[in-house]
Amino acid sequence: xxxxxxxxxxxxxxxxxxxxxxxxxxxxxxxxxxxxxxxxxxxxxxxxxxxxxxxxxxxxxxxxxxxxxxxxxxxxxxxxxxxxxxxxxxxxxxxxxxxxxxxxxxxxxxxxxxxxxxxxxxxxxxxxxxxxxxxxxxxxxxxxxxxxxxxxxxxxxxxxxxxxxxxxxxxxxxxxxxxxxxxxxxxxxxxxxxxxxxxxxxxxxxxxxxxxxxxxxxxxxxxxxxxxxxxxxxxxxxxxxxxxxxxxxxxxxxxxxxxxxxxxxxxxxxxxxxxxxxxxxxxxxxxxxxxxxxxxxxxxxxxxxxxxxxxxxxxxxxxxxxxxxxxxxxxxxxxxxxxxxxxxxxxxxxxxxxxxxxxxxxxxxx
Amino acid sequence: xxxxxxxxxxxxxxxxxxxxxxxxxxxxxxxxxxxxxxxxxxxxxxxxxxxxxxxxxxxxxxxxxxxxxxxxxxxxxxxxxxxxxxxxxxxxxxxxxxxxxxxxxxxxxxxxxxxxxxxxxxxxxxxxxxxxxxxxxxxxxxxxxxxxxxxxxxxxxxxxxxxxxxxxxxxxxxxxxxxxxxxxxxxxxxxxxxxxxxxxxxxxxxxxxxxxxxxxxxxxxxxxxxxxxxxxxxxxxxxxxxxxxxxxxxxxxxxxxxxxxxxxxxxxxxxxxxxxxxxxxxxxxxxxxxxxxxxxxxxxxxxxxxxxxxxxxxxxxxxxxxxxxxxxxxxxxxxxxxxxxxxxxxxxxxxxxxxxxxxxxxxxxx
Numbered sequence: 001x002x003x004x005x006x007x008x009x010x011x012x013x014x015x016x017x018x019x020x021x022x023x024x025x026x027x028x029x030x031x032x033x034x035x036x037x038x039x040x041x042x043x044x045x046x047x048x049x050x051x052x053x054x055x056x057x058x059x060x061x062x063x064x065x066x067x068x069x070x071x072x073x074x075x076x077x078x079x080x081x082x083x084x085x086x087x088x089x090x091x092x093x094x095x096x097x098x099x100x101x102x103x104x105x106x107x108x109x110x111x112x113x114x115x116x117x118x119x120x121x122x123x124x125x126x127x128x129x130x131x132x133x134x135x136x137x138x139x140x141x142x143x144x145x146x147x148x149x150x151x152x153x154x155x156x157x158x159x160x161x162x163x164x165x166x167x168x169x170x171x172x173x174x175x176x177x178x179x180x181x182x183x184x185x186x187x188x189x190x191x192x193x194x195x196x197x198x199x200x201x202x203x204x205x206x207x208x209x210x211x212x213x214x215x216x217x218x219x220x221x222x223x224x225x226x227x228x229x230x231x232x233x234x235x236x237x238x239x240x241x242x243x244x245x246x247x248x249x250x251x252x253x254x255x256x257x258x259x260x261x262x263x264x265x266x267x268x269x270x271x272x273x274x275x276x277x278x279x280x281x282x283x284x285x286x287x288x289x290x291x292x293x294x295x296x297x298x299x300x301x302x303x304x305x306x307x308x309x310x311x312x313x314x315x316x317x318x319x320x321x322x323x324x325x326x327x328x329x330x331x332x333x334x335x336x337x338x339x340x341x342x343x344x345x346x347x348x349x350x351x352x353x354x355x356x357x358x359x360x361x362x363x364x365x366x
Numbered sequence: 367x368x369x370x371x372x373x374x375x376x377x378x379x380x381x382x383x384x385x386x387x388x389x390x391x392x393x394x395x396x397x398x399x400x401x402x403x404x405x406x407x408x409x410x411x412x413x414x415x416x417x418x419x420x421x422x423x424x425x426x427x428x429x430x431x432x433x434x435x436x437x438x439x440x441x442x443x444x445x446x447x448x449x450x451x452x453x454x455x456x457x458x459x460x461x462x463x464x465x466x467x468x469x470x471x472x473x474x475x476x477x478x479x480x481x482x483x484x485x486x487x488x489x490x491x492x493x494x495x496x497x498x499x500x501x502x503x504x505x506x507x508x509x510x511x512x513x514x515x516x517x518x519x520x521x522x523x524x525x526x527x528x529x530x531x532x533x534x535x536x537x538x539x540x541x542x543x544x545x546x547x548x549x550x551x552x553x554x555x556x557x558x559x560x561x562x563x564x565x566x567x568x569x570x571x572x573x574x575x576x577x578x579x580x581x582x583x584x585x586x587x588x589x590x591x592x593x594x595x596x597x598x599x600x601x602x603x604x605x606x607x608x609x610x611x612x613x614x615x616x617x618x619x620x621x622x623x624x625x626x627x628x629x630x631x632x633x634x635x636x637x638x639x640x641x642x643x644x645x646x647x648x649x650x651x652x653x654x655x656x657x658x659x660x661x662x663x664x665x666x667x668x669x670x671x672x673x674x675x676x677x678x679x680x681x682x683x684x685x686x687x688x689x690x691x692x693x694x695x696x697x698x699x700x701x702x703x704x705x706x707x708x709x710x711x712x713x714x715x716x717x718x719x720x721x722x723x724x725x726x727x728x729x730x731x732x
Contacts, residue, residue, distance in 0.1 A: 011377065085447055092518040095685055120486070123513060123524045147489060152458040158489045159525055319461055 004219070006226045008142055009234035010162035017142060017230070019223045021215035023169035027056060027130065028063030034165035035126050037101035040067040041091050043114035045074035048106040048132055051175045056105055056130070067103075068094060072113075076262045079109045079149050081157060087117050101126045101164070107133035107180070108140035108266070112155065115146030119161035129166040133176050134184025134218075135266065137168040138191070138225040143233040143243075153258045153317055168222055173213035181211055182302040183267025188221050189298055190274060191228045194245045197338025199224050204298050244347045245340040248332040249274030251318065252355065259313035271299040272306045276362055280350065281333035281341065283358075288336035295337070311359035318355055329355060370585070372592045374508055375600035376528035383508060383596070385589045387581035389535035393422060393496065394429030400531035401492050403467035406433040407457050409480035411440035414472040414498055417541045422471055422496070433469075434460060438479075442628045445475045445515050447523060453483050467492045467530070473499035473546070474506035474632070478521065481512030485527035495532040499542050500550025500584070501632065503534040504557070504591040509599040509609075519624045519683055534588055539579035547577055548668040549633025554587050555664055556640060557594045560611045563704025565590050570664050610713045611706040614698040615640030617684065618721065625679035637665040638672045642728055646716065647699035647707065649724075654702035661703070677725035684721055695721060 003020035018030070031040065040060060044053035049071045060067040070090050072083045091100070104114030104127060111129050118127035127146075131137040147158020173181065185203070188210075192200025202220075203210065209217035232243055253273025257264050264272075278295055281287025300306065318329050328349035335341040341348075369386035384396070397406065406426060410419035415437045426433040436456050438449045457466070470480030470493060477495050484493035493512075497503040513524020539547065551569070554576075558566025568586075569576065575583035598609050619639025623630050644661055647653025666672065684695050694715035701707040707714075 081447065081451055088523055089516060089518065092516060092522055120513075120523050120525055122522060123511065123526055145489065147486075150455060150458060152455065156458055156488060157454055157486050159486055160489055 004223055006223065006230050008162070008230040010144055012144075012162045015162055015164055015166065017166040017168060017226050019137070019168045019170065019226060020219050021169065021171040023167050024052070024056065024130075024172065025059065027167060028060050028065055030165060030167055031060070031065065031101070031103065031128060032063075035101045035128060037126065038066065038099040039096055040065055040101050040103050041094075041096055042067055042069045042103045042105055043087060043110060043117065044069065044071055044105045045078065045107075045110055046071045047074040048110065052132055052172055053105050056103070074109075076109055076149070076266075079113050081148055081150070084113055084116055084120075084148050087114070088121060091117070091121060096121070096125075098122050098125055101128060103128045103130060105130040105132060106136065107131070108136045111136045111140045112146050112158070113148055115144075115161050115163070116148055116158050119146050119159035124161065126164045127161060129163040131166065131168055132172045134173060134181055134222070135187060136184075137170070137222045138184060139187045139229070142166065142226055142229045143246075149262075154254055154262075168226070170213075170215050170218040170222060173218050176213065178211065179265075181213060183265045185210055185221070185302055186267035186271045186274075186299065188225045189295075189302070190246075190248055190270065191225045193274065193295060193334060193337060194248050194332075194340040195228050195232075195338065196224070199228075200338060207298065207301065242346050244330075244345070245332050247347070248334065248340060249277055251329065251331045252276045252314075252359070255314040255317035256307075256309045256359075258317040260307070260309055264307045264309065265303070268303040268307050271303045272309075272362075275299065275306070276358055277331055278334060279362075280331065280354075280358055284333070284348075286333045286335065286341050286343070286348070288334075291334055291337055309363055311356065311363040314359055315352070315356050318352060331355075370589055372589065372596050374528070374596040376510055378510075378528045381529055381531055383532040383534060383592050385503070385534045385536065385592060386585050387535065387537040389533050390418070390422065390496075390538065391425065393533060394426050394431055396531060396533055397426070397431065397467070397469065397494060398429075401467045401494060403492065404432065404465040405462055406431055406467050406469050407460075407462055408433055408435045408469045408471055409453060409476060409483065410435065410437055410471045411444065411473075411476055412437045413440040414476065418498055418538055419471050422469070440475075442475055442515070442632075445479050447514055447516070450479055450482055450486075450514050453480070454487060457483070457487060462487070462491075464488050464491055467494060469494045469496060471496040471498060472502065473497070474502045477502045477506045478512050478524070479514055481510075481527050481529070482514055482524050485512050485525035490527065492530045493527060495529045497532065497534055498538045500539060500547055500588070501553060502550075503536070503588045504550060505553045505595070508532065508592055508595045509612075515628075520620055520628075534592070536579075536581050536584040536588060539584050542579065544577065545631075547579060549631045551576055551587070551668055552633035552637045552640075552665065554591045555661075555668070556612075556614055556636065557591045559640065559661060559700060559703060560614050560698075560706040561594050561598070561704065562590070565594070566704060573664065573667065608712050610696075610711075611698050613713070614700065614706060615643055617695065617697045618642045618680075618725070621680040621683035622673075622675045622725075624683040626673070626675055630673045630675065631669070634669040634673050637669045638675075638728075641665065641672070642724055643697055644700060645728075646697065646720075646724055650699070650714075652699045652701065652707050652709070652714070654700075657700055657703055675729055677722065677729040680725055681718070681722050684718060697721075
């Protein structure tokens with residue numbers, strides 16, 4: 001049976017995101033069909049290499065493909081220009097040419113960074129994304145965003161490089177720590193919140209099965225989230241308009257995450273960002289009353305008590321956010337659960353002072 | 367009078383390359399028309415900043431534009447990921463958003479590196495190229511190639527980022543040292559050699575005026591070279607086929623240049639590469655006999671006695687060349703003066719041993 005998939009439109013042609021349990025054994029055939037590269041550079045962090053990278057390598061070699069594994073230390077702290085340089089230099093040293101392909105096997109850090117390696121290697125070679133976390137399956141592997149972090153914030157250096165193929169094998173989620181499952185599912189709830197209330201409610205109903213990484217429940221969620229993201233990204237690859245709604249929770253979330261020096265997890269930070277931005281929307285009269293409260297239950301159930309943070313440390317990161325335009329800080333607001341607000345081009349300029357207040361009040365309440 | 371210009375087709379839309387003496391005073395108006403950014407980051411090396419960068423800054427500010435100047439140490443040795451990181455961090459520190467624009471004022475090192483800064487800054491912001499050398503006007507500013515060097519070779523890390531506009535003010539060539547004029551004109555002769563014999567002969571006839579940076583002769587040459595490059599690049603932006611002919615002289619030239627640790631100038635290395643590749647073509651029976659000899663006179667007149675080099679040091683760089691495909695080293699050959707050979711997709715696989723012999727013989731002859 002052909003596994004379900006979503007086709008994503010992109011300037012570099014359309015590509016397929018295949019979703020379902022047990023897809024990895026078929027990876028060699030999928031690579032040959034989608035890319036047909038002469039050599040494959042498999043990139044994983046050292047954790048995922050042990051769990052899946054070596055197994056993938058074995059399968060590729062058994063299928064007669066020329067493949068080499070490159071690893072880097074696990075963790076967001078590795079998502080740097082330095083790691084990117086080292087991986088690039090290793091591939092150059094090994095003589096990979098333009099007919100090579102990068103295969104990113106891992107979470108969002110890996111898919112983002114390996115994507116950036118591919119985007120800039122000899123000015124761009126193909127990349128196939130093999131996400132192994134909910135976050136990477138749901139979020140990082142669709143849309144072609146690649147990049148690394150800098151001191152000034154997350155993902156500030158990067159490129160758009162749509163993958164040639166995405167293989168989301170939901171069986172591998174069983175190897176994902178429960179906490180990371182929760183962190184990733186925050187993005188699924190976000191998709192429900194901005195676009196699809198029935199999906200939000202289905203996620204609530206399937207909560208335990210999703211947290212247990214049940215293959216079918218996971219495939220259902222990943223597929224719907226990928227559909228939502230593909231629909232939004234396909235309409236607006238360069239993030240000038242509607243694609244911004246995917247940033248719901250992220251203006252404040254990224255700032256809080258960066259201010260914590262990434263000690264607060266991405267999911268927790270975004271969950272908090274979503275609640276704060278819902279509160280902001282309600283205060284501004286844009287978001288239906290009660291929306292924040294409606295979001296809070298599943299989000300707190302996912303990520304636990306919301307993290308403490310230093311509001312003053314977060315403020316400078318608001319200004320360095322990529323969403324800053326014409327010097328204004330822009331925030332995506334909801335109209336109601338399941339519907340983003342059209343605003344002024346799908347986001348609204350919010351004065352820094354108002355955001356600073358919001359952060360201060362939220363921090364004081366913890 | 368409207369200065370002559372060439373429109374270049376690119377996946378990111380078409381852009382204009384304006385060519386002629388005395389264009390810089392109009393730069394502010396051109397920027398506003400072509401980009402209309404909220405802020406401009408002018409990037410120059412420290413030499414060009416003194417000659418033109420500060421003057422450009424003054425003009426932009428007089429015109430009421432928000433502009434800041436960022437400089438790096440002059441020279442190919444600065445064309446690194448490190449300089450790229452520093453420039454990026456300075457712009458992040460200053461809070462440039464996605465509505466900013468990079469203005470690259472300088473030679474090929476600057477246009478390549480500033481282009482790569484723009485290509486990767488917040489995943490890509492616009493760049494306007496203001497080339498100040500023959501090489502950058504003729505070669506580096508058209509085609510959207512950006513990048514930096516690594517230990518393994520030149521331009522191995524980069525991205526395709528077509529500029530929004532290119533302003534080639536041929537008056538500024540007077541500030542270019544004579545030797546650099548000669549180095550850059552090698553690429554003009556290359557354009558004649560691969561596509562346009564009458565242009566090659568016109569370059570010979572105008573040799574002294576071009577070397578004196580006579581504004582009109584220079585504008586004629588830059589315009590014709592840009593036309594040739596635009597025609598080739600417009601047909602094949604991703605260098606899969608005909609665009610390769612622009613690499614004539616470059617497979618061997620780059621290897622020799624890299625093996626010298628960039629002590630040999632790009633023009634000198636390419637001139638030598640053109641002569642060696644012409645000789646190779648004659649030996650292989652592809653290139654009309656006498657072509658190498660025909661190329662030699664103007665090239666030697668331009669760059670002087672051809673440089674000494676270590677053939678064995680050059681060999682490894684042949685393999686790391688971006689033109690390597692399916693593990694084969696590929697070379698662009700001429701059919702005759704003014705016409706590249708169609709070969710096997712505009713280049714031919716040549717065994718490494720044959721290239722090694724060719725390099726050894728050439729080195730021994732010096």
